[in-house]
Amino acid sequence: MSFTDRVQIHVQAGRGGHGCLSFRREAHTPRGGPDGGNGGRGGDVVLVADEQLTDLTPFRTRVHHKAPVGGAGEGRNRHGRNGEDLRVHVPPGTRVLRDGHEVAMLAEPGEAVTVARGGEGGVGNRAFRSSRHRAPRVTIPGEDGEEAWLSLEMRLPVAVAIIGLPNAGKTALLNALTGASATVAPYPHTTNEPALGPLQDDYGVIHLVADLPGVAADGSERRGAALGQLERASVVLHCLDSSDPEDPAARLARVRDAVAAYMPDGARQVVVATKCDLAPAPPQADIATSAETGEGIAALRDELLRWLS
Ligand SMILES: Nc1nc2c(ncn2[C@@H]2O[C@H](COP(=O)(O)OP(=O)(O)OP(=O)(O)O)[C@@H](O)[C@H]2O)c(=O)[nH]1
Numbered sequence: 001m002s003f004t005d006r007v008q009i010h011v012q013a014g015r016g017g018h019g020c021l022s023f024r025r026e027a028h029t030p031r032g033g034p035d036g037g038n039g040g041r042g043g044d045v046v047l048v049a050d051e052q053l054t055d056l057t058p059f060r061t062r063v064h065h066k067a068p069v070g071g072a073g074e075g076r077n078r079h080g081r082n083g084e085d086l087r088v089h090v091p092p093g094t095r096v097l098r099d100g101h102e103v104a105m106l107a108e109p110g111e112a113v114t115v116a117r118g119g120e121g122g123v124g125n126r127a128f129r130s131s132r133h134r135a136p137r138v139t140i141p142g143e144d145g146e147e148a149w150l151s152l153e154m155r156l157p158v159a160v161a162i163i164g165l166p167n168a169g170k171t172a173l174l175n176a177l178t179g180a181s182a183t184v185a186p187y188p189h190t191t192n193e194p195a196l197g198p199l200q201d202d203y204g205v206i207h208l209v210a211d212l213p214g215v216a217a218d219g220s221e222r223r224g225a226a227l228g229q230l231e232r233a234s235v236v237l238h239c240l241d242s243s244d245p246e247d248p249a250a251r252l253a254r255v256r257d258a259v260a261a262y263m264p265d266g267a268r269q270v271v272v273a274t275k276c277d278l279a280p281a282p283p284q285a286d287i288a289t290s291a292e293t294g295e296g297i298a299a300l301r302d303e304l305l306r307w308l309s
């Protein structure tokens with residue numbers, strides 16, 4: 001199970017319809033007055049939280065979201081129709097950012113926010129008629145709609161987060177614990193998007209376990225986006241590779257520094273030694289495991305379920 005927790009989308013509200021330049025033409029009135037109508041408003045782009053959606057995957061292929069334009073004014077003083085608003089459905093828990101700043105948070109189903117306003121409709125020449133100007137040839141065109149690039153980010157209800165240095169065995173641990181089948185490979189940075197697995201307790205309740213990459217990724221937004229998923233975790237599993245020759249205390253400190261800003265208050269932190277089939281667990285470990293032989297996996301799963309219930 002993998003999911004998309006961050007996407008970029010482009011929103012474009014509708015342009016207002018143009019005002020119309022027109023004069024009445026009727027058989028019995030040789031010189032009709034101005035009768036050009038106003039343009040309609042362009043449609044807004046509105047984001048709506050929809051509980052049917054669970055992640056941002058649909059936006060990977062649907063990047064551009066364009067609301068309809070307002071109708072142009074017409075002769076006989078007919079006004080253009082307003083463009084309909086475009087309602088774009090996003091999962092509850094979506095944060096909306098513009099230029100790196102949060103502009104909205106759609107937490108609950110049904111919440112909505114306008115992210116691009118449609119342009120005002122233009123003005124037809126009829127509106128300029130006055131006692132002095134009986135035949136104005138002036139109109140105002142419709143305004144452009146607002147447009148913007150937005151980032152959408154989503155916080156998942158992750159109960160257990162797995163962190164650690166690249167290649168520490170995070171994904172292998174996720175798979176062993178939950179039966180997920182995320183990609184495991186013998187080189188760092190295999191996992192770019194967080195991977196998820198379900199952990200089911202005796203009551204049938206599913207707790208989400210997430211393998212969060214990005215500890216070593218540089219500064220950047222990517223790292224913040226992945227580690228942001230820590231926010232809701234109640235247990236954090238810190239993987240420590242038993243077979244890595246670098247000083248384990250130094251490795252632990254490196255990861256702790258990297259995640260400090262994201263670590264939720266009150267989260268239970270557990271140091272899990274991985275790859276214990278290759279080397280003994282370092283003394284800093286709370287539990288010794290091997291995804292290869294299954295050592296310690298059932299015990300860790302039982303502990304997790306006890307903490308989560
Ligand atoms: N022998 C042995 N090898 C393991 C174990 N767990 C993981 N590995 C190996 O270690 C390498 C890295 O494992 P991953 O689970 O991909 O590590 P990761 O922390 O997810 O790595 P990135 O996603 O790249 O950061 C792979 O070659 C795995 O086969 C284990 O318990 N025993």
Ligand SMILES: [Mg+2]
Binds near residue numbers: 170171191
């Ligand atoms: Mg991985």
